[in-house]
Structures are given as C-alpha cells and as structure tokens.
Amino acid sequence: MRDFLRRYVFPNFGLKLISLALAAGLWVAVAREPAAEVAVDVPIEFRNIAENLEVITEAIPQAQIRLRGPEYLVRELRPSDVHAEIDLSGLKPGEHTFDLTARQIRHPRELAVVQIIPNQFHLAFDARLTRSVEVHPRVFGTFASGYRIGQIVVEPSTITITGPESRVAAVDAAITDPIDVSGTIERATFVRHAYVSDPLVQVTASNPVRITVVMEKTPAPDHGH
Numbered sequence: 001m002r003d004f005l006r007r008y009v010f011p012n013f014g015l016k017l018i019s020l021a022l023a024a025g026l027w028v029a030v031a032r033e034p035a036a037e038v039a040v041d042v043p044i045e046f047r048n049i050a051e052n053l054e055v056i057t058e059a060i061p062q063a064q065i066r067l068r069g070p071e072y073l074v075r076e077l078r079p080s081d082v083h084a085e086i087d088l089s090g091l092k093p094g095e096h097t098f099d100l101t102a103r104q105i106r107h108p109r110e111l112a113v114v115q116i117i118p119n120q121f122h123l124a125f126d127a128r129l130t131r132s133v134e135v136h137p138r139v140f141g142t143f144a145s146g147y148r149i150g151q152i153v154v155e156p157s158t159i160t161i162t163g164p165e166s167r168v169a170a171v172d173a174a175i176t177d178p179i180d181v182s183g184t185i186e187r188a189t190f191v192r193h194a195y196v197s198d199p200l201v202q203v204t205a206s207n208p209v210r211i212t213v214v215m216e217k218t219p220a221p222d223h224g225h
Contacts, residue, residue: 036071037114039064040082044100044121048089054164056200057123063100069111082107084116095124126164130204134158135194136173137211141182149181150216154209159194163201171196174203179211187214 041064046055063084067077083106086098099120102113135154143149159174176192189212195203 034071035068036074037066037068038074038077039066040077040079041065042079042082042084045083045085047085047087050088050091052128053088053091053093054126054128054200055123056126056164056167058200060123061118061121064115064117065105065107065113066115066117067107067111068114069108073108073110077108077111091125093125093127095122097122126166128162129165129168130160130162131168132158132160133171133196134173135176135209137176137179137192137209139179139181139211139213141180141184143181143215144183144185146218147185147215148218149213151214153212153214155212156207156209159209160204161196161201162204163198167198167200171198171201176209176211179213181213181215184213184215187212189213 041062043062044060065082065084067074067082084100085104085106086100097120100116100118102116105113105116107113135157137152137154139149139152161168161171161174174194174196176194179190179192181188181190189210191208191210193206194209
C-alpha cells in the first residue's frame with residue numbers, strides 16, 4: 001500500500017489536489033445551472049425503406065420536439081442536432097400508423113425529451129412503378145388566313161415516369177408547357193419540358209422535348225355547281 005501511495009499518489013500531489021478541486025467546482029457549477037426548455041421542429045426521417053416502396057401521403061408531417069436541460073446547452077442547441085427517425089424495415093404497401101417516442105429521437109445526451117408533437121402519425125405506402133407515357137404538346141395560336149396545323153412531330157414522343165403504382169397507372173400522358181404558334185406559315189420547332197401534374201410522379205430524365213409544328217394551307221372551298 002505504501003509503495004502504491006508513494007508511486008501513484010504522492011508525486012505531484014498538490015497538482016492532483018488542485019485538479020480535483022476544479023473538477024468538483026465544475027460539477028457544482030453545472031449542477032446549479034438553471035434548467036431551460038426549447039422546442040425544435042424537425043423533419044421525420046425514414047430509415048431502411050425498401051427500394052421499391054413509395055410514400056403516397058403528400059403532406060409528410062414534421063415533429064416538434066421539446067427538450068429540457070442545462071440552460072447553456074439549450075442556448076447552443078441547433079436544429080441539426082435533433083433527429084426524429086422511423087425504422088421502416090420489412091414494411092409492406094398499405095396504410096400504417098407509427099408511434100413517435102423518445103426512443104426514436106436522437107439528441108444531445110445531456111438533454112431530455114419532455115414532449116413530442118405529434119406523438120403518432122399516419123402514412124400510406126405503395127409499390128413503385130416505372131413506365132413510358134406519350135407526350136402531348138399544348139399548341140395554340142392565331143393562324144394566318146388560309147393556314148392550319150398539318151402535323152406535329154414530338155421528339156422524343158414518349159418519356160419515362162416513376163412513382164407510386166396507383167398514381168403512375170392513372171397518368172394518361174405527359175404534357176408540355178404551352179406553345180404559341182401564332183404567325184407560323186411553314187414550320188417551326190420549339191423546345192419545351194414535358195411534365196406530369198401529379199407531384200408524386202416524377203419524370204426520370206429532365207431532357208427537353210423538341211416539338212416541330214408543320215403548317216399547311218387549308219383546301220379551297222368547293223363551290224360545286
């Protein structure tokens with residue numbers, strides 16, 4: 001025991017005593033630090049979602065997390081320090097209700113979760129579908145007298161879309177931004193983007209579409225006798 005004290009305790013004994021006093025003082029200061037609360041709005045993060053699964057609920061809820069702890073830590077807290085995570089391992093298409101508890105909240109360990117709003121939320125999921133649909137250009141205009149549209153050539157004529165199966169299956173065609181061909185008497189080519197109005201259905205490539213409008217003369221009226 002004497003050898004232990006002589007070797008590990010007595011050397012620099014004064015410095016060790018000062019360090020111990022500083023540590024105790026710091027602990028007392030932290031313990032006396034007034035507590036504070038803060039509310040942080042964070043997006044709900046989904047983990048382990050299957051590759052062929054899509055969320056079909058348009059409004060994904062956010063969570064408001066109320067945390068409590070030492071005031072100096074609450075003041076330094078950033079929204080990026082808090083995460084609400086839901087594990088979707090093995091989830092199948094359909095409607096599902098999830099509980100959001102303190103176990104799903106990642107946050108600085110010195111703080112405690114005191115409230116979660118909402119503590120439950122409901123989402124719907126569908127299998128992912130990818131398919132091609134035709135592009136229907138939106139052409140309008142005031143044509144020169146004696147002319148009409150003879151042909152519209154769209155390149156590419158189809159685009160690929162992807163999204164929840166039920167929403168993709170309901171899409172008849174993609175459309176383009178409006179194309180004004182007023183005054184065209186021969187042919188004109190326009191470049192527009194094709195899109196689908198459903199926000200949950202995505203166009204897989206953003207390449208623009210070339211639309212060539214070919215005009216033709218209207219046949220002369222037949223005044224037969």
